[in-house]
Amino acid sequence: MPELPEVETVRRSLLPLIVGQKPRRIEIFNESVVACGDLADLLGLEIMDIGRRGKYLIIYFEKELTLVVHLRMTGRLLWREQPLPLPKHSHVVFRMEQGGELVFADVRRFGRLWLVPQSGLKEISGLCKLALEPLDEGFSSENLQQNLQRHKKAPIKAVLLDQTVVAGLGNIYVDEVLFAAKLNPMRLTGNLTESEIAVLAEVMPQILAYAIEKRGTTFRDYVDGNNQSGTYQDFLKVFHKEGEKCSVCGTVILKTKVGGRSTFYCPNCQPK
DNA sequence: GCCCACCTGTCA
DNA sequence: TGACAGGTGGGC
Ligand SMILES: [Zn+2]
Numbered sequence: 001m002p003e004l005p006e007v008e009t010v011r012r013s014l015l016p017l018i019v020g021q022k023p024r025r026i027e028i029f030n031e032s033v034v035a036c037g038d039l040a041d042l043l044g045l046e047i048m049d050i051g052r053r054g055k056y057l058i059i060y061f062e063k064e065l066t067l068v069v070h071l072r073m074t075g076r077l078l079w080r081e082q083p084l085p086l087p088k089h090s091h092v093v094f095r096m097e098q099g100g101e102l103v104f105a106d107v108r109r110f111g112r113l114w115l116v117p118q119s120g121l122k123e124i125s126g127l128c129k130l131a132l133e134p135l136d137e138g139f140s141s142e143n144l145q146q147n148l149q150r151h152k153k154a155p156i157k158a159v160l161l162d163q164t165v166v167a168g169l170g171n172i173y174v175d176e177v178l179f180a181a182k183l184n185p186m187r188l189t190g191n192l193t194e195s196e197i198a199v200l201a202e203v204m205p206q207i208l209a210y211a212i213e214k215r216g217t218t219f220r221d222y223v224d225g226n227n228q229s230g231t232y233q234d235f236l237k238v239f240h241k242e243g244e245k246c247s248v249c250g251t252v253i254l255k256t257k258v259g260g261r262s263t264f265y266c267p268n269c270q271p272k
Numbered sequence: 273g274c275c276c277a278c279c280t281g282t283c284a
Numbered sequence: 285t286g287a288c289a290g291g292t293g294g295g296c
Contacts (some may be wrong), residue, residue, distance in 0.1 A: 001290040055291080072291050074280080074292065089280085108279040110291065126292070154273070163292085170290055182274085239290095259273075262288080 001223050002075045004055060004133065004168030005211035006230065010077055011052045013225035014102075017079045018059075021096040022046050029092040033106065037115025039092065041065060054130045054167035058121070068114040068124055069104065074221045075111025078103045107221065130167040134204035139166075141194075141201040148197065152190025158259030160187045168208065172217055172239045175264050177204050179238045184270040185263045186256075210235070237265040 002010065042061055049056040057077070059067040069077060078087065081100050086093065092104040092113060104113060114124050122128045131147055132139045147165040148156075159165055160174045169177065179186050180203040180213045183196060192200075214221060216230030219240070223229055237247055242255035242264055251268035 003290065006290080014277070070291085072278095073289070106279090108289090110278065112292095151273090158273085161291090172290060219292075222290070260276095261290095 001075065002055065002216065003170035003173050004073045004135075004208055005214075005232065006216035006222050006224075007052055007055050007057060007071065007168075008212050009216045009230060010071070010223045011050050013075060013228070014079060015050050016045050017225060018096075018101075018102055019049060021098060021100070021102075023094040023102075024097040025095040027093045027095070029093075030109065033091045033104065033109060033111060033113055035112045035114045037113075039067075039115055041115065042067065042094070044097075049260055053127060054133060055170070056124075056127050056130075060118075064118040066116055066118050066121060067118065068121070068127065070112050070126070072108070072110035072112070073079070073227070074108045075104065075106040076221070076223060077225055078105060078223070078227055083085070085166060089163070115132045126163065129164050131164050133167040134201070134208055135168075139201070139205070141198040144201045145194065145197045145229070148189050148192070152188065154189055155186045155258050156183060156189050156192060157185035157261075157263055161259060161261070166204070169204070171261050171263075173211065175239045176207055176237060179265060180207060181232060181272060182269050184272050185265050186272065187259050202232055238266060240264065 022044055023042050045062040047059060049060040054175055057069040079102055083101055087105045089107045090103050090105045094102040132143055148159060151159045157174055160169050181200045211232045214232040214235060217232040218229035238253050241253040244253050246266040246269060248254055249268045251266050253264055253266055256263050
């Protein structure tokens with residue numbers, strides 16, 4: 001479900017609600033979502049901050065403990081002032097000393113929690129292999145180009161979904177970024193010119209920043225920590241727009257499959 | 273690289 | 285009944 005803008009929106013929504021809180025009781029209804037660590041170690045420890053890397057949320061506790069959360073497709077982190085009844089598919093609940101609770105719910109149970117000492121963050125494989133994100137200081141056309149090099153024979157869409165190439169994009173924003181850069185999703189990465197890659201690197205941070213400003217995209221499941229939907233679905237240009245007219249040229253948007261994922265593009269603005 | 277598994281729900 | 289869903293990791 002959530003890509004970088006949605007995860008960042010969850011982070012921002014929870015920040016004023018849970019920083020300073022201390023769990024007094026932790027209930028686990030489904031052990032399988034806890035990838036590592038004993039959550040009981042968090043009892044009585046204060047939440048100091050919430051960070052994010054790519055699509056991973058990192059909740060910093062006292063004593064250098066960190067709770068890493070990945071929502072995958074349908075995961076949610078919800079803050080609730082009033083307990084009961086819990087949302088469906090709640091798997092872990094952190095009841096706080098001052099009242100209120102943080103709930104991890106996930107219909108498909110793909111989401112994961114990792115509890116590690118701060119020094120153990122580098123051992124979470126997906127997290128430690130992440131590339132730079134488009135909104136990072138050091139992100140540049142050169143950096144992107146260098147990472148694209150490793151996948152010359154693959155379609156650009158599939159490569160941009162690889163979190164070790166650029167972190168944070170998922171199926172929605174890759175399609176939107178490729179439309180903005182006027183690149184066909186099936187173009188082979190090795191055939192992109194330097195200037196095409198420069199345009200890609202330029203539109204990525206713009207689109208992500210705009211999507212964050214609009215609090216992410218809600219199609220079905222996504223909500224932030226306050227159970228609020230995003231609004232960026234009102235600003236999408238191609239994703240889930242098959243059969244509609246391109247906002248730039250009026251050509252009908254097509255749907256196809258690239259790298260096993262549904263892919264939407266304008267055949268006129270994004271020629272082969 | 274591609275395909276599948278991981279899960280449940282929804283919709284044609 | 286089957287295809288599909290915003291992600292990732294493991295198998296070949
Ligand atoms: Zn167009």
